[in-house]
Amino acid sequence: MKKTQVAVLGATGIIGQRFVQLLEDHPWFEIQGLYASERSEGKRLGEVNKVKDHIFMPETMDRKVVQIDIAKIAKSCRIAFSGLPSEIAKDYESQLAEAGVAVFSNAASHRMRHDVPLLIPEVNPGHLELVKRQPTFAKGGFIVTNANCSTTGLAPPLKAMQDAFGLQQVVVSTYQAVSGAGYPGVPSLDILGNVVPYIKGEEEKMEAEILKMLGTLKAGKVADAKFEMLASCARVPVLNGHLESVVVRCVKEPSVEDVIKAMRRFRAEPQELELPTAPKEAIIIRDELDRPQPQWDVNAGEPARARGMAVTVGRIRKKDKYVKFFLLSHNTLRGGAGGSMLNAELAYAKGILK
Ligand code: A2P
Numbered sequence: 001m002k003k004t005q006v007a008v009l010g011a012t013g014i015i016g017q018r019f020v021q022l023l024e025d026h027p028w029f030e031i032q033g034l035y036a037s038e039r040s041e042g043k044r045l046g047e048v049n050k051v052k053d054h055i056f057m058p059e060t061m062d063r064k065v066v067q068i069d070i071a072k073i074a075k076s077c078r079i080a081f082s083g084l085p086s087e088i089a090k091d092y093e094s095q096l097a098e099a100g101v102a103v104f105s106n107a108a109s110h111r112m113r114h115d116v117p118l119l120i121p122e123v124n125p126g127h128l129e130l131v132k133r134q135p136t137f138a139k140g141g142f143i144v145t146n147a148n149c150s151t152t153g154l155a156p157p158l159k160a161m162q163d164a165f166g167l168q169q170v171v172v173s174t175y176q177a178v179s180g181a182g183y184p185g186v187p188s189l190d191i192l193g194n195v196v197p198y199i200k201g202e203e204e205k206m207e208a209e210i211l212k213m214l215g216t217l218k219a220g221k222v223a224d225a226k227f228e229m230l231a232s233c234a235r236v237p238v239l240n241g242h243l244e245s246v247v248v249r250c251v252k253e254p255s256v257e258d259v260i261k262a263m264r265r266f267r268a269e270p271q272e273l274e275l276p277t278a279p280k281e282a283i284i285i286r287d288e289l290d291r292p293q294p295q296w297d298v299n300a301g302e303p304a305r306a307r308g309m310a311v312t313v314g315r316i317r318k319k320d321k322y323v324k325f326f327l328l329s330h331n332t333l334r335g336g337a338g339g340s341m342l343n344a345e346l347a348y349a350k351g352i353l354k
Pocket of ligand 1: 009013035036184
């Protein structure tokens with residue numbers, strides 16, 4: 001089978017290189033080119049490598065990065081994976097869609113557009129249909145975005161609870177890893193031995209994105225889910241893995257056992273379709289009193305290519321009418337490049353990339 005040619009945008013950054021990691025041995029997609037700014041023109045990937053927990057193949061390390069060239073990408077690629085910063089991504093992604101390329105983006109710029117799916121295949125696969133509303137779809141070009149890294153971990157457990165009990169109120173507090181801030185990110189002197197209780201724009205993104213993702217698609221439009229959502233976000237000195245403390249009030253009050261059952265039962269389209277980067281279980285529940293922890297659980301997910309793609313939930317408990325739990329997810333895999341990879345796999349499996 002001839003593989004689909006793809007471009008990686010932002011290939012010198014952390015998310016861009018996570019895309020490269022997932023594409024090295026992808027069964028359907030093949031890297032055509034690595035793209036970044038003119039500053040990086042001609043550099044070998046090995047010279048600008050920022051992913052330290054994956055060993056790239058020698059031929060990957062030797063690939064050269066080139067400056068983004070819309071016409072060249074449009075001529076040679078069906079897909080562009082974007083790990084660009086949001087302010088840069090907006091125009092490039094629109095131009096690529098206009099030129100007939102399917103863009104799977106990690107950037108925030110187009111997430112809240114009414115005709116752009118904010119997609120997690122386990123949570124709202126039906127929203128993929130929105131691409132057909134994009135003016136460029138007739139030419140084959142469109143944009144699909146994944147959610148913010150902390151919203152992504154929260155969405156699957158909430159979806160399981162929404163389906164089983166309905167949601168009334170969600171209060172979430174995050175403990176977010178430094179790799180979420182790109183490279184070099186937060187200065188070491190600001191974060192070592194410290195916690196920073198502010199991440200610009202993060203709380204607003206979480207509060208808006210979760211309602212869109214858990215909303216319902218009616219007549220080609222997403223009606224936001226109707227529950228109260230409150231987020232507080234902090235940066236902690238952890239390399240990878242966002243931990244979140246979640247308090248939920250449901251419409252129909254469940255017991256702890258009901259919640260465990262609903263999350264354990266949670267199966268969705270990526271698992272049924274056996275998408276290459278889908279974890280066998282999207283939610284893994286730990287029974288130990290002190291889990292999940294970033295060092296133990298950040299790479300949860302089976303098989304090997306789905307490491308870092310499962311959300312780990314633990315300490316499910318109740319106080320009065322409130323259900324409380326912790327969750328952990330890998331912010332640059334599940335909450336970044338892995339999320340967009342799964343979005344592209346869903347689109348491919350559904351024939352939207354023909
Ligand atoms: P470059 O290294 O050439 O600046 P991170 O978020 O981890 O910092 O990564 C940002 C990525 O986006 C990098 O690959 C960076 O490339 C790329 N990028 C930033 N600004 C531009 C731009 N103006 N044009 C193209 N790529 C850009």
